[in-house]
Amino acid sequence: MRPEGPPASRSRAGVRLAASLLVVLVAAVARGAEGPDxxxxxxxxxxxxxxxxxxxxxxxxxxxxxxxxxxxxxxxxxxxxxxxxxxxxxxxxxxxxxxxxxxxxxxxxxxxxxxxxxxxxxxxxxxxxxxxxxxxxxxxxxxxxxxxxxxxxxxxxxxxxxxxxxxxxxxxxxxxxxxxxxxxxxxxxxxxxxxxxxxxxxxxxxxxxxxxRNGRVFWAVNLGEKSPVSVTLTATGTPGHGSMPRADSAVNRLIAALSRVMAWETPIKVLPDVQAFYAAMAEFEPSPVRERLGDLATGLQDPAFRQEFTRNLSNNARVRNTISITMLEASNKINVIPATASARLDVRLLPGEDPAAFVEQLKATIADERVQIRIATTVVAGSSPDxxxxxxxxxxxxxxxxxxxxxxxxxxxxxxxxxxxxxxxxxxxxxxxxxxxxxxxxxxxxxxxxxxxxxxxxxxxxxxxxxxxxxxx
Ligand SMILES: [Zn+2]
Structure with a gap:
């Protein structure tokens, strides 16, 4: 549109062109306000x-x-x-x-x-x-x-x-x-x-x-996460020849310690954020699951429900500290009983847990002075406000x-x-x-x-x- 030239000199076509340009311009401005294509x-x-x-x-x-x-x-x-x-x-x-x-x-x-x-x-x-x-x-x-x-x-x-x-x-x-x-x-x-x-x-x-879930889209935001703690167990024992087995070998001690770790059921703890999540999910579940999830701490006192709930690995990990045994190391020769054997545990603590307190519980569970426990913590996790x-x-x-x-x-x-x-x-x-x-x-x-x-x-x-x-x- 040329600004110069008196309006009287405009043709009808010119007016129509101006009007349509204005429409395009308004539409462009509106698009800009709406955002991207x-x-x-x-x-x-x-x-x-x-x-x-x-x-x-x-x-x-x-x-x-x-x-x-x-x-x-x-x-x-x-x-x-x-x-x-x-x-x-x-x-x-x-x-x-x-x-x-x-x-x-x-x-x-x-x-x-x-x-x-x-x-x-x-x-x-x-x-x-x-x-x-x-x-x-x-x-x-x-x-x-x-x-x-x-x-x-x-x-x-x-x-x-x-x-x-x-x-x-x-x-x-x-x-x-x-x-x-x-x-x-x-x-x-x-x-x-x-x-x-x-x-x-x-x-x-x-x-x-x-x-x-059940035909409905749930929007999800994560507020907090668990703290990873790397734990190393090192067992020591008398070394020797593989042809003469010894009950107190480092490997045997380590395996015994790990069996106790595997058998340990860490306590269930329902944090407020976790309860709030399950309560929100409960609304969309049929009875009696709805009532159980609505008050999870109470629901989990029922052994049958606890077993069913914790069978789901995510559920289980949200209500307790967990331990995965992931790395093992012992002798590098078949006929040598080694002096040491070690295992690494991938431990995940609930937000707010103290790693040192957890290690004390682990020590009590293993109950063997010749199995040394070392931990490496990176950054202890926390939660963001809701x-x-x-x-x-x-x-x-x-x-x-x-x-x-x-x-x-x-x-x-x-x-x-x-x-x-x-x-x-x-x-x-x-x-x-x-x-x-x-x-x-x-x-x-x-x-x-x-x-x-x-x-x-x-x-x-x-x-x-x-x-x-x-x-x-
Ligand atoms: Zn990632």
Whole structure:
């Protein structure tokens, strides 16, 4: 539309053209207010995920520098400020930041760049080929957690592209080494570059997926997780020749100690957050399960219900400290009775438990002075508050999307980088707006890990909306 020229000189066609341009302009403004082109953004997210899965960041050894080299240009080319935090040869963390007006504390979008190993012999596709078939993106990291990392990245891109006025800074933090405890990842970032996230108000990361149960989609947010404690048992005994067995050998002592550990039923303890989760689930269960879950501590006093409830491994791990015997070591020669034999136990403590007190209980259970117990604790896990603007943002998006969808808050039995933030007093919430249906979750750390394409596309929009509510509304 040319501004010059008197209105009287305009033709009818010119007026119609002006009117239609105005309609286009208004529509464009409305679109801008609504946000991105969701279908296009969703497709972009799927494309990034497919290529990201091809970047092999199996830990060990990690090689997360490859992931940094893949993700950083996607941020750089949009003019988003980035920084690389090297932690070891071949290993690095990626930080990016969108600046807001500072009226609210910064939001950290936390993801890890590494994945656990995949044994291709047991997969039906190459775990690092980024295969798309049957409506799924297949590959190691599809669930844990390259998909959520991509939702976070694309959210940053969309906020930047649309020039959304931000009340808070939004930080993208991709860390190395999460799958091996975080010493080469989040521990380095918080130890050497703590300024990068200083004053952050809240962290969103992994820990829960939405899920389908009895035909209903449940939205899930994780508030807390268990503390991993690595325990080493070392038995000592008299060494000798294998042709002359001795009852008091180190191996025999170790096996006896481990049998006592296996027989030990750690006490049941229903924490308030755990009770709240099961009470929320109970509403959708038939009687008498509903009543049992509604008051779990009482319900679990019934041996029959306790047996049924704890048969489910997640249920069991949410109500007690657990022990998995995972590593064994003794003689390296068949005819040598060794002087020492050792075992490692993967112990997971409920939030709030004291590792030293647990070791005392373990010592009493083993009851053998010649079996030494050593522990290595990384960071003791805690929980985030069950009321927070982040939770309200998630609840609001859930309601807008599916008014019937319940929001539940399961404790995760695994460990994540969230615990480093929770320990510092920064709330961290595990949230992934991808719904796991049927057997979708089975590939988690297992074979044929995959994520539904439609869920990644949908998740792109849902994640953006949660973040926008938190930092822009
Ligand atoms: Zn993970």
């Amino acid at each position: 969701w279908a296009a953004l969703g497709r972009e997210a799927v494309g990034i995920l497919v290529d990201y899965i091809k970047v092999d960041t199996t830990n060990p050894p990690g090689n997360e520098r490859r992931a940094v080299d893949f993700l950083k240009p996607l941020l750089d080319r949009e003019g988003i400020e980035t920084r690389v935090i090297d932690s070891a040869p071949g290993r690095a963390n990626l930080y990016a930041r969108l600046r807001g007006d500072g009226r609210r504390p910064a939001l950290v979008l936390l993801n890890h760049l590494d994945v656990v190993p995949a044994d291709a012999r047991f997969w039906s596709v190459d775990p690092f080929a980024g295969v798309v078939k049957d409506g799924y993106v297949w590959g190691r990291g599809a669930l844990d957690m390259k998909s959520l990392g991509v939702l976070q990245l694309v959210t940053l891109l969309a906020l930047k592209r649309h020039g959304v006025p931000l009340r808070a800074d939004v930080i993208f933090l991709g860390t190395a080494d999460e799958e091996a405890g975080g010493n080469q990842g989040i521990a380095v970032v918080l130890g050497q570059q703590a300024d990068l996230v200083r004053g952050a108000g809240v962290v969103l990361s992994e820990g829960a997926f939405n899920f389908l 009321t927070h603007p982040a939770l309200e943002a998630i609840r609001a998006v859930a309601r807008a999307h599916d008014p019937q969808a319940p929001l539940v808050m399961p404790m995760t039995t695994g460990a994540s980088d969230c615990r480093y933030f929770r320990q510092r007093g920064t709330p961290c919430y595990g949230f992934t707006p991808i719904t796991l249906r049927g057997r979708d979750g089975e590939g988690f750390h297992g074979n044929d890990e995959r994520v539904a394409v439609d869920q990644v596309i949908e998740g792109t929009r849902l994640y953006y909306e949660v973040v926008r509510r938190l930092v822009a509304d």
